[in-house]
Amino acid sequence: RKGNFSSCSFLLWFLPSFSFSMSLDISCGVLFPPRLPEPPKICPVRTAEHTITPLNNTDHFLVSAFMDQRVKGFDLRIISIFKTNSAKPLYCLFCCAGQLSNTTPTNILQHAENFGFLFVTADIMCQIPQNCNATHVTLQTKPERVKALDQLWLPIRNQKTTGNEEKKLQFNFTVCISNLFGGINNVSASHHTLHSVDRVVIYNTSCGPELDLLFQSYSRTGFLEIVPWPIDLFLSPSWGWLYSLSGGDVHYFGQLATLNECVYRSMDRSRYVLLNDIDEIIMPYQHNNLTSLMNTLQQQHPKVGVFLIENHVFPKTVFEPSKRFHLPKWDEVPGFNILEHIYREDPDRTKYHPYKLIVQPRLVEQVSVHDVLKAFGTTYIVPPDVCRIIHVRGSLRGKLDAKELNEDTRLWDFHEKLIPNVDKALERAGLLRSEPAL
The missing domain is CATH 3.90.550 (Spore Coat Polysaccharide Biosynthesis Protein SpsA; Chain A)
Incomplete structure (x- = not known):
């Protein structure tokens, strides 16, 4: 009888000699396949500790990252300090519950008001890959993924929540x-x-x-x-x-x-x-x-x-x-x-x-x-x-x-x-x- 406690006990009683070298889930008379081990966490290795983070291989600085889905086609906004004469393509790399994502291209929005200075405020807009539970983000200058150890990761603030x-x-x-x-x-x-x-x-x-x-x-x-x-x-x-x-x-x-x-x-x-x-x-x-x-x-x-x-x-x-x-x-x-x-x-x-x-x-x-x-x-x-x-x-x-x-x-x-x-x-x-x- 599925779901009856006595049937669970009955099954356990008749398995004394079963080899438990593999992990089993036994629940109310149903024998489940072994659970797969959780994949090892490979990111973030180093989280940015300061409010201003130099971006590798550039003259730019990252400040903080926020979920922002108000602009069509993007999920994330990174506030940055951008060197205007040093623009080059950038790519977002996400940490998805401890695993690396594929990179996604960015859209760099330099703020219109800069009062003539070489470094200006800019928003770096990214799209989070599907099925990625993104917790951290970093930027790189090439579309190929680099080692997580080489990166400083920004925590993603304003994570989506349910409710009013x-x-x-x-x-x-x-x-x-x-x-x-x-x-x-x-x-x-x-x-x-x-x-x-x-x-x-x-x-x-x-x-x-x-x-x-x-x-x-x-x-x-x-x-x-x-x-x-x-x-x-x-x-x-x-x-x-x-x-x-x-x-x-x-x-x-x-x-x-x-x-x-x-x-x-x-x-x-x-x-x-x-x-x-x-x-x-x-x-x-x-x-x-x-x-x-x-x-x-x-x-x-x-x-x-x-x-x-x-x-x-x-x-x-x-x-x-x-x-x-x-x-x-x-x-x-x-x-x-x-x-x-x-x-x-x-x-x-x-x-x-x-x-x-x-x-x-x-x-x-x-x-x-x-x-x-x-x-x-x-x-x-x-x-x-x-x-x-x-x-x-x-x-x-x-x-x-x-x-x-x-x-x-x-x-x-x-x-x-x-x-x-x-x-x-x-x-x-x-x-x-x-x-x-x-």
Whole structure:
């Protein structure tokens, strides 16, 4: 009787002298053929350990690989830093559950905006072979497979999962900060705890000691993800945005590559991604937080995937005269107290005026610093009375006094939350001096 336990026992009882030199599966009276041994794993032998990986036999660098089936004919996108005058055919080689695939040809998409530099951001598009459960990928310059031992393999992120895409998103809002270099030590990053931001991702080449302490403290809470970005070990990065002005190999320490990498890193985790700098706040002016703002904007503009937010400068040399929020306990902390700067410049609209971005990552393909280069949705410029960037920095319009500027105290509406958040973060990092005893 198939499936009866007693029949299983009966069969075993009458096989005492059977030679078990080969593996048998015995299940409820059915004798199965021996299981074949699992094939030996031959890849990946060496997985890339750093964010920037030189590609063998080329002048190119690989950053990270992501599943991406939004472009017809391709399954995979590799973010890379590409030498424009050194283009040659490339081939993808996949690790399929430990086994090597055949190679597949690539399509190399150099980003249109490169500001004149020799090294640019590029997407290398690949198709995964059929019946390949791809876990890692590498690139080679010849279609013939090479030894797995000779390759550095990139893990493939954003693997396909089943279920409702919206339900699996871990965060509502992720802020992408790129790049920190030159030992920057402005400890004014605690404002990112405002307005429903769930996570901050920072690409760090170098920063000052106090800022590093703050970062380590935030990392331990899970709020901050620090991505090491040692671009200066491989190239001579530019300190400026335009090659003709500043020279170097690559724009602003590879800023365009990190912005795109962060969008894809966040694609399966975050509903929205904010692309702005460490000294900028995307500030709603008609809503109390980003969630309320984006719910309204998305309802009004359901096809929009890119929201452009206008940049407004608050000169750091002009202070609020009453010193209401001058806090002596912050005097020894590097950086500046953003609450003391409430005077805003009018943008010079006769010149190019930059924006920063809030994007739905699943609706964008390639991003730049102030715009999106390729998208699947439409773009909307958010009116500044709805939302604008508060950017405390040097003036763009020369030396203006308070009478020539616009008073803007919007940030003060959040001081009851902001000040304790900053105090807590500074205390946790050991950067806040104790209050003198009365």
